[in-house]
Amino acid sequence: MHPGQEKLRESAQRSVTVIGAGVAGMSAACALAEAGVRVRLVEGRSYLGGRASSYLHPGVNEVIDNCQHVLFGCCTNLIGFYRRIGVADRIHWTSEMTMIEPGGRRSRLGPFKLGPLSLPAPLHGAPSFLNARAFTFADKLALGRAMRAMVRPEAMKDTRETLSEWLRRHKQTEGAINRFWRLVIASALNAELDSIAVPYAAKVIRELFLNSAEAGSMGMSTVPLSELYAGVTPFLNERDGSVLLNTHVEGAAWDEATGKWLICTRTGELISDYMILALPFEATQKLLPHLPAEEGAEKLARQIERHEHWPLCSVHLWFDREVTDLEHAVFLDREIHWMYNKSRLQTGRGGHYIELVVSATRAFAALPREVAIQQALTELAEFLPTVKEAKLEKVALIKEVRATFGVPPGIDAARPQAISPWPNCFLAGDWVQTGWPSTMESAARSGHTVAQELGLNVGNPMNCVEPDLKPRGLMRLLSPTVP
Numbered sequence: 001m002h003p004g005q006e007k008l009r010e011s012a013q014r015s016v017t018v019i020g021a022g023v024a025g026m027s028a029a030c031a032l033a034e035a036g037v038r039v040r041l042v043e044g045r046s047y048l049g050g051r052a053s054s055y056l057h058p059g060v061n062e063v064i065d066n067c068q069h070v071l072f073g074c075c076t077n078l079i080g081f082y083r084r085i086g087v088a089d090r091i092h093w094t095s096e097m098t099m100i101e102p103g104g105r106r107s108r109l110g111p112f113k114l115g116p117l118s119l120p121a122p123l124h125g126a127p128s129f130l131n132a133r134a135f136t137f138a139d140k141l142a143l144g145r146a147m148r149a150m151v152r153p154e155a156m157k158d159t160r161e162t163l164s165e166w167l168r169r170h171k172q173t174e175g176a177i178n179r180f181w182r183l184v185i186a187s188a189l190n191a192e193l194d195s196i197a198v199p200y201a202a203k204v205i206r207e208l209f210l211n212s213a214e215a216g217s218m219g220m221s222t223v224p225l226s227e228l229y230a231g232v233t234p235f236l237n238e239r240d241g242s243v244l245l246n247t248h249v250e251g252a253a254w255d256e257a258t259g260k261w262l263i264c265t266r267t268g269e270l271i272s273d274y275m276i277l278a279l280p281f282e283a284t285q286k287l288l289p290h291l292p293a294e295e296g297a298e299k300l301a302r303q304i305e306r307h308e309h310w311p312l313c314s315v316h317l318w319f320d321r322e323v324t325d326l327e328h329a330v331f332l333d334r335e336i337h338w339m340y341n342k343s344r345l346q347t348g349r350g351g352h353y354i355e356l357v358v359s360a361t362r363a364f365a366a367l368p369r370e371v372a373i374q375q376a377l378t379e380l381a382e383f384l385p386t387v388k389e390a391k392l393e394k395v396a397l398i399k400e401v402r403a404t405f406g407v408p409p410g411i412d413a414a415r416p417q418a419i420s421p422w423p424n425c426f427l428a429g430d431w432v433q434t435g436w437p438s439t440m441e442s443a444a445r446s447g448h449t450v451a452q453e454l455g456l457n458v459g460n461p462m463n464c465v466e467p468d469l470k471p472r473g474l475m476r477l478l479s480p481t482v483p
């Protein structure tokens with residue numbers, strides 16, 4: 001238990017209704033329940049997890065994630081949330097990334113290790129990068145130059161320059177742009193290069209490639225995503241809290257006389273001292289006309305209008321045989337970007353199940369189902385020739401049109417703080433101001449931030465926000481302080 005939480009428990013038991021049970025809502029609810037607040041977690045759908053969840057797909061009769069979700073060692077708040085609900089050991093970690101070119105040539109990226117020997121950050125990944133056949137010598141020089149520039153304080157300032165302009169200015173080669181920036185960075189941020197603000201790209205570069213090998217290691221769940229949250233309801237119940245599923249919130253009124261929120265749902269009214277809106281920006285926008293008129297609400301409405309969605313697609317394929325021995329790979333020069341061997345990654349998963357992810361492409365998301373599947377299969381066979389002999393047993397295509405929000409230059413002004421325009425009400429969700437792009441870490445961080453703000457509001461400060469991993473090695477000297 002964090003300092004201050006015991007004190008919060010001792011104070012009169014306050015009640016909070018958390019609206020939205022995505023990662024943001026769940027992490028806020030669990031942190032608050034642990035601190036002694038009576039929590040009611042309310043979700044419109046019939047399951048927990050929001051955009052990061054799994055379900056039984058009727059077409060293939062398999063439980064699938066709505067898309068592969070990966071995390072990294074630097075996602076300290078998400079890992080803290082997993083730890084709190086006892087599922088941190090269900091994440092499989094890897095530091096290796098295999099890049100495959102059409103035709104099958106492979107390059108491996110990852111930290112250098114020779115027995116107990118390793119290299120200090122940011123040099124830990126240098127030997128494998130210099131060895132990678134996917135990049136020419138000119139690409140490597142250009143990328144080295146860009147990485148050096150990304151650790152400088154200027155890269156942290158949002159100068160309104162887009163990443164594509166910055167890359168041109170830093171003389172990036174075509175190979176570096178297509179095989180690194182477009183692939184790794186544009187897909188990590190799920191947007192095209194001309195729609196990305198430089199500080200967000202710099203953050204990804206520093207966290208995944210420079211700060212430390214630990215920060216850049218990649219985690220994947222060994223169980224379907226929703227199974228990760230199976231412990232959330234018992235966790236809350238054991239702490240005097242509750243979860244209401246299938247409960248869509250339609251509006252709320254602040255009762256000045258009692259100092260309580262009256263929350264209107266399709267199935268009845270809920271009353272609580274505090275309210276947390278842990279919703280995506282578009283759901284917050286829909287609720288705004290049904291919340292009390294407050295001066296700041298108009299500003300919030302204008303901020304929301306500046307957000308836009310980016311799609312993510314996943315193709316789930318079951319073959320009659322194993323088509324690769326890799327757990328995971330990155331594909332170069334084609335529409336499909338990421339391959340996850342789910343039969344190897346998820347324990348107890350039979351069959352030969354491969355998931356392909358196509359990020360940041362509106363064109364692919366607009367393709368008719370059969371065309372999209374055929375394209376994915378044709379491309380997959382270019383990387384993994386065994387696919388040509390294998391029989392496809394079943395397939396599902398998932399298009400998430402509203403997967404993530406974009407991070408174009410100037411977006412920070414449109415990301416609100418946790419404190420809302422209304423009394424005793426806080427905002428959470430991946431899109432609020434966390435400094436992180438649209439990720440589960442941003443959602444968990446916002447959840448922990450509102451829990452912390454609520455503690456302050458009741459006069460009992462507590463530390464819920466997990467600290468960042470400290471840069472290691474030489475990066476301790478090179479890390480910029482934000483001007």
Ligand SMILES: Cc1cc2nc3c(=O)[nH]c(=O)nc-3n(C[C@H](O)[C@H](O)[C@H](O)COP(=O)(O)OP(=O)(O)OC[C@H]3O[C@@H](n4cnc5c(N)ncnc54)[C@H](O)[C@@H]3O)c2cc1C
Pocket residue numbers: 019020021022023024025042043044045048049050051052066067068069070071247248249250278279280283287312313400402403404428429430431438439440441443
């Ligand atoms: C296809 C896809 C792939 C992704 N890949 C990754 C990845 O690899 N790594 C990563 O870190 N992130 C990834 N993300 C992003 C990540 O899923 C999100 O950033 C994160 O899950 C957002 O969590 P949240 O709690 O802020 O919002 P949500 O998950 O959207 O949760 C909001 C919840 O509120 C509920 N709700 C809405 N309106 C109401 C209402 N009026 N009343 C009651 N409930 C309501 C919704 O049903 C939902 O459950 C991906 C997202 C998608 C869609």
